[in-house]
Amino acid sequence: MTRQLTDSVKFRRGVEVQGRLFLPPMLTSSGTADGRATADTLQYYAARSKTAGMLITEYHYVSENGGPSGGGPFGEQLGIYDDEHLDSIKALAKAMKQDGAKAILQINHGGLRSNGFADKHGYALGPSAITSPNLNYEVRELTTQQIEAIIKDFGLATKRAIEAGFDGVEIHGANHYLLQQFMSTYSNRRTDEWGGSLANRMSFPIAVTKEVLRMVAKYAPQDFIVGYRISPEEPHQDGSGYSIADSNQLVKELNQLQLDYLHVSIFGHYYDGPKDSNLSYTQIYRESLDAETKLLAVGSVFSAEAALDAVNHYMDMVGMARGSLIDPLFGYKVSHHRANEIVHEISPEQLKQTAWTKGLLDSFSLPDNGLPPLPNGESIKK
Structure with missing residues (x-):
């Protein structure tokens, strides 16, 4: 049976999402120095409250030593590392849910990529003390006690997300942040129980996931969503x-924990796969997941046609990242049979409709910003 983008999707724990589209997590560089949402942040998310049936926030760092990452002169990453952030994330949940979408808060620790922490303290923390040509600061090895504290911080962040009214959390295990750093032999050179063998390198992301699920079982409503993002x-x-x-072995282990979804982070196209395989990344993972674990992914989706192909051949739900940056009403137009009105490229005129934060505007306006390119992006360069 052919899937439609307007199909409802029911997750393992019972919650139902309207449609197969979702808003992926994207850094808006709009937070305060201590990681709180600003009016700029809330305006951006409110403008996207109709873009899909499920919206995922940008990453929030769970420990004070775990961020900010990125940001810089344009504004900082958002935080969730203490109860002082509750008002901020409550306002964020309200803005995202105002038109009926389910709101998911992504939780993260930057590890050795916590450049904001490094700016203040002269070092960042990672699985191992390494030097990298991409870093201009020292990386110190996490102690066992610090690792255990960070695991608990993921649980406490989950509790705050529940209190703030979010419908779920997404554990950020992708994009070279701490959970991925533990998986990688490049950044994890430990010889204790947290490093060495693949089983040991998987132990940190597994421990974080178990702690999140423990807090969900203790504090959340029965239908609270838990997802995991992976590179x-x-x-x-x-x-x-x-x-x-x-990573497929990690997926098999995560599958035993009965998550609601796996979210695959793909830099290129949603149908991409390993060079030596005829299968896509999502098709490989699908074979390792039970039927109740939904498969989500992103990757250069700018049209309803591409989104429809994605959900019929590669995944259960598809994210429009740059597509929703260009047209905040992407999903609304699909659900109201106006897909032909979706704006597929940025322009100075369309920019007025995007409700971008100043951080996004400044970032995409730079000639060499290191970000994935936007269709017609040259039209808004400084």
């Missing part, structure tokens, strides 16, 4: 990192 592989020229086979 399929991390190849380095020296042979370090991890392979799709390694």
Whole structure:
């Protein structure tokens, strides 16, 4: 039976989402220095409250030593590392849910990529003390006590998300942040129970996931959603990192924990896969997941046609990242049979409709910003 973008999707724990589209997490660089949402932040998310049936926030750092990452002069990453952030995330949940969408809060620890912490303290914390040509600060190895504290911080962040009115959390295990750093032999060179073998390198993301689920069982309503975001592989020229086979083994372990979804982070196209395989990343993972675990992914979806292909051949729900940056009403137009009105490229005129934060506007306006390109992006460069 052919799937439609307007199909409802029922997750393992019982919650039902309207439609197969979701808003992926994207850094807005709009937070305060201590990680609180600003009026700019709330305006951006409120403008996207109709873009899909499920919206995922940008990443929130769970420990004070775990962020901010990115940000810089345009504004900071958002935080959730203490109860002082509750008012901020409550306002965020309200803005995202105002038109009936389910709101998911992504929780994260930047690890060695916590450049904001490094700016203040002169170092960041990672699985191992390493040097990298991409970092201009020291990376210190996490102690066992610090690792255990961060695991608890993920649980406390989950409790705050529940109190704030979110419908779920997404554990950020992708994009080179701390959970991925533990998986990678490039950044994890430990010889204790947290490093070495693949089983040991998987132990941190598994422990974090179990702690999140423990807090959900204790404090959340029965239908609270729990998802996990993963990067399929991390190849380095020296042979370090991890392979799709390694990450697939982690997926099999996560499957035993009965999550609601797995979210695959793909930089290129949603149908991409390993160079030596005829299968896509999502097709490989699908074979390792039970039928109740939904499969989500992103990857260059700018049209309803591409989204429809994605959900019929590769996944259960598809995210429009840059697509929703360009047109905040992407999903609304699909659900109201106006897909032909979706705006597919940015322009100075369309920019007025995007409700971008100043951080996003400044970032995409730079000539060499390091961000994935927007269709017609040159039209808004400074």
